[in-house]
Amino acid sequence: MAGKAQAAWDGLNERQRSYLHVLFEHDQAAEEQRAADWASGRTMDDRTPAAEWRWIDVVTPGTKLTSVQRDLAKRDVRDPGVGSTLAALARAGLIEHEEVPRGRGRAVRAKLTRTGRAAVRAAIKAAPGRRTGELADWSWEILVRLWKADGAVIRAGGPAVERTFLDRRPPLAVQHEYPYYSISEAGRDHYRQSWARYAQLYPWIAAPDPEPGADPWPAAAQKELTRLRTAVDEAAADREVSFHRRLGSEREVARVRLEGRPRELSGEWEQLLAEQAQQVHELAAAHAQAREETAARHYREAEARLGPAIGAYVHGVLAAYRLQVENQLFDGAVTEAIEQAAAGAGTDWELPPRPPLCGLHDVDSALGGAWDTAAGIRTRRRPLPKQMTEPGRRTVGRGRYRSLIPDDPEPPPLEARLEQAWALARTADGQVSDGALRRSLHPPAQGAQPGANSVGSTRAVP
Incomplete structure (x- = not known):
């Protein structure tokens, strides 16, 4: 078939x-x-x-x-x-x-x-559907949490957890004060015996190998990708915040200048009050001007950080993609390769080489199209339908820090090169997050001993 x-x-x-x-x-x-x-x-x-x-x-x-x-x-x-x-x-x-x-x-x-x-x-290359008696994805994820807790009591859920874990004979978990559970010996046995099967069935769930061995996708590698993505998010947020602060400062300067128009004076006392008011006005204008210059400087600094941050992110995440497809490096070597790729991007970075095909149609189609768009090879033949478009929609920066004034403009859009590289990085990140692509391409062999064959039929452990 x-x-x-x-x-x-x-x-x-x-x-x-x-x-x-x-x-x-x-x-x-x-x-x-x-x-x-x-x-x-x-x-x-x-x-x-x-x-x-x-x-x-x-x-x-x-x-x-x-x-x-x-x-x-x-x-x-x-x-x-x-x-x-x-x-x-x-x-x-x-x-x-x-x-x-x-x-x-x-x-x-x-x-x-x-x-x-x-x-x-x-x-x-989807795995066959789960068989009778096998855990659903959400229940397997809870069992993974219980396994990681190593006997500690954790909050695991409600009545569905009771039915799934306690109604089995023998039960997979021990219930403490509801809704807190810890893993049972039967749960440990089920995890060891079924780990390879569930790794094929639910590759998007990062379940650790039940036996010690080289980790195909260590937590440090995922932490590095998260750091790179966070650097882009922070630079985009700073750019948006400083833009609206600069906009507010410009309005404040205009208001102070408007209020400082000379008025017709009559009498010595009124003239003295007017001179004092003028001094206060000049001081307020100086402060407003200083705030405007500070906000403008912060905006330029955030915009200067954003480009290199996107470059480091796209280089790092595409390196992670290649590592998962090639399935050669493990443990610390994975993290080191991602860090080197991100650091090597530099300020005047260029788009990394086209990612290799992995053999999964949905992944190859999505990632190949995103890379072609970022490289300028492929452009959309026709725009999206008007029902699917939003005026001024941006992908970098989410508008979370917009001013309360409804008619405030958004920050100027980024150049297309950065927007497209950001979209490419997000597409790749969605595939490699937590090592999901590696488990899809190189699942543990059924019936293999835990720890001996964690990511494919032949495992090269450094």
């Missing part, structure tokens, strides 16, 4: 792959929501078969975009030809599609077949 699914995927063009991938994401989201509703008891009486609730709206009458259209637009897939693309996927046996009446028009909807889901799973 795996070979057939991979062959079906290989026979698609890039546009068809994008459609199939987006439909798969919506299909899995609906499946997860269905399972959550069933577990919570909200749909206990709903017996609607999967053949009905798996249908996904692709196009609906009117001007409102469907979630499928929005996701396709983000992938720059907006050319005419929805019908022909869906028809091609249907001929390949990957989806079913139909038109149904909807109001005064007709809606187009699609549903993935088993072959279609298998084709996308083969492309993204």
